[in-house]
Amino acid sequence: xxxxxxxxxxxxxxxxxxxxxxxxxxxxxxxxxxxxxxxxxxxxxxxxxxxxxxxxxxxxxxxxxxxxxxxxxxxxxxxxxxxxxxxxxxxxxxxxxxxxxxxxxxxxxxxxxxxxxxxxxxxxxxxxxxxxxxxxxxxxxxxxxxxxxxxxxxxxxxxxxxxxxxxxxxxxxxxxxxxxxxxxxxxxxxxxxxxxxxxxxxxxxxxxxxxxxxxxxxxxxxxxxxxxxxxxxxxxxxxxxxxxxxxxxxxxxxxxxxxxxxxxxxxxxxxxxxxxxx
Numbered sequence: 195x196x197x198x199x200x201x202x203x204x205x206x207x208x209x210x211x212x213x214x215x216x217x218x219x220x221x222x223x224x225x226x227x228x229x230x231x232x233x234x235x236x237x238x239x240x241x242x243x244x245x246x247x248x249x250x251x252x253x254x255x256x257x258x259x260x261x262x263x264x265x266x267x268x269x270x271x272x273x274x275x276x277x278x279x280x281x282x283x284x285x286x287x288x289x290x291x292x293x294x295x296x297x298x299x300x301x302x303x304x305x306x307x308x309x310x311x312x313x314x315x316x317x318x319x320x321x322x323x324x325x326x327x328x329x330x331x332x333x334x335x336x337x338x339x340x341x342x343x344x345x346x347x348x349x350x351x352x353x354x355x356x357x358x359x360x361x362x363x364x365x366x367x368x369x370x371x372x373x374x375x376x377x378x379x380x381x382x383x384x385x386x387x388x389x390x391x392x393x394x395x396x397x398x399x400x401x402x403x404x405x406x407x408x409x410x411x412x413x414x415x416x417x418x419x420x421x422x423x424x425x426x427x428x429x430x431x432x433x434x435x436x437x438x439x440x441x442x443x444x445x446x447x448x449x450x451x452x453x454x455x456x457x458x459x460x461x462x463x464x465x466x467x468x469x470x471x472x
Contacts, residue, residue: 215442218433221449228453232460233287236384239468240284248277259471262333272331279323282316283383289313290377317354317380321347336408342416346382349420353379378423386419391462392455426452
């Protein structure tokens with residue numbers, strides 16, 4: 195995506211590059227480090243749980259992890275779309291991490307362009323397949339959760355398209371802002387899972403939740419799983435642009451709070467949501 199090192203260094207929208215505000219830069223680096231570990235754990239779970247079962251032909255075992263029914267006897271198309279959607283989540287998660295690491299982007303710019311194209315194509319598939327699974331196949335727990343998925347999918351299509359458009363125009367700084375927005379919404383499923391576990395651990399129980407994800411906390415987390423990280427990202431952009439100390443301090447505080455919640459959620463997801471099923 196036309197990565198020019200000088201432009202990259204001047205681009206203040208990239209959380210993996212030095213910021214003129216040291217505290218803000220350290221805050222976002224802290225969040226990214228925690229998030230990267232959590233996302234790698236998520237990829238590992240997908241590979242070990244769904245990947246191995248699929249490779250062994252144990253398709254009914256997709257449902258060993260309760261909540262959403264993945265395998266349906268006789269539904270060849272639905273099963274194929276479901277498992278492709280799930281396994282693709284691992285691909286796009288790794289692709290997003292790759293794009294945000296400056297060492298890879300600057301040393302191997304060709305890989306950045308190739309992975310970027312794969313990321314865009316995969317994001318489109320994830321968005322459309324998620325909509326199909328929710329509204330056509332009916333792979334959902336409640337109508338509210340389906341609407342949350344729809345909102346997430348529409349934002350993915352919007353942000354990924356904008357990131358691609360500005361990359362093709364050579365507007366690198368603007369491209370990276372949209373790419374970061376795309377990174378956030380593409381990881382909505384991951385944010386949702388760590389959000390659930392953070393809420394449960396902080397409240398010492400599933401307060402405001404039910405098995406159909408239609409409780410008040412479920413609804414808030416379903417939509418907040420991508421809207422709140424987006425709001426935090428915009429606060430980070432604001433902190434970068436601002437010359438006011440209190441604005442930068444607010445952005446840094448928000449990122450540090452986000453880092454703490456993310457760490458709690460990652461621990462909960464690994465310990466109670468993923469590891470027990472491996």
